[in-house]
Amino acid sequence: MxxxxxxxxxxxxxxxxxxxxxxxxxxxxxxxxxxxxxxxxxxxxxxxxxxxxxxxxxxxxxxxxxxxxxxxxxxxxxxxNKIKIKEICKNMVFLKTIEVIEKLTKQKEYKKALELLDGFTNDDDKKHEIMFLRGKINFLRGRYDMAINHLFKLVKQDFEFPDAWLYLGRSYQALGLDDKARWAFERAN
Ligand SMILES: [Zn+2]
Ligand SMILES: [Zn+2]
Structure with missing residues (x-):
């Protein structure tokens, strides 16, 4: 065999x-x-x-x-490890920039803050945070239509974003659209 x-x-x-x-x-x-x-x-x-x-x-x-x-x-x-470190650095740069953006916003330097945000256009994992800041800054500088534009797009993609609903409500309120404002505020809670 x-x-x-x-x-x-x-x-x-x-x-x-x-x-x-x-x-x-x-x-x-x-x-x-x-x-x-x-x-x-x-x-x-x-x-x-x-x-x-x-x-x-x-x-x-x-x-x-x-x-x-x-x-x-x-x-x-x-x-x-290289990828991890790169990711950490990217995140640190993002957080640092967000810090600067928040400072500029407090100082009412809205244009500069928005310009900084433009640098993150293609950053996919931070997309929603960036959309929110665009909306919030536009609300603060009185561009309610633009604020609504950004924030509405955001809540359509991410329903669970209370701050986005809040500023969306405030923007509607500022335009005298009280029904829509109430609708947004209800979702902020
Ligand atoms: Zn054997
Ligand atoms: Zn064999």
Whole structure:
């Protein structure tokens, strides 16, 4: 009966192909076993450990593979860290800018504040916060129509934004649209 490799399941030609066996006689192509041993030192069929002399034969290869894996892992971690740090920096810049925008708003420097906000146009994860600030600043500078425009767009995308509803209500109120103002205020709570 021809023996087959327990790893690749193809027959082993005992005359022309190299193979090794586990302590229980389960045969595997030497080339198949070499790869297998980089994952486990136990026979995939019976789970018994291969003899030391077999493991010894592949030791250099196993170590080389292990080093390669470690190196790849390290590279991957470095790459992930770089992305994380970039994300943190981006966030810090955003928070710093928001701080400046709030200061400018307090000083009634609305135009400068809006200009700073324009720098974030394509920032997707901060989109709603930016829309809110645009609305709020426009309300503060008395551009109620523009405020409503921004805030209405925002609450359509993010219903759970009480401050947006609040300033939307205030903007309607400022325009004398009391029914709409009441409707917005109800959603602010
Ligand atoms: Zn094989
Ligand atoms: Zn076995």
């Amino acid at each position: 021809p023996t087959s490799c327990i790893i690749c399941h193809l027959p082993i030609d005992e005359k022309s192909e190299m193979y090794d066996e586990c302590p229980n006689g389960h045969a595997a192509h030497t080339s198949c076993l070499r790869e297998w041993l980089t994952h486990s030192l136990k026979c995939p069929l019976c789970n018994d450990k291969y003899d030391d002399n077999i493991i010894q034969k592949f030791q250099a290869y196993i170590e080389k593979k292990e080093q390669e894996t470690q190196k790849a892992l390290k590279l991957q971690m470095e790459e992930e």
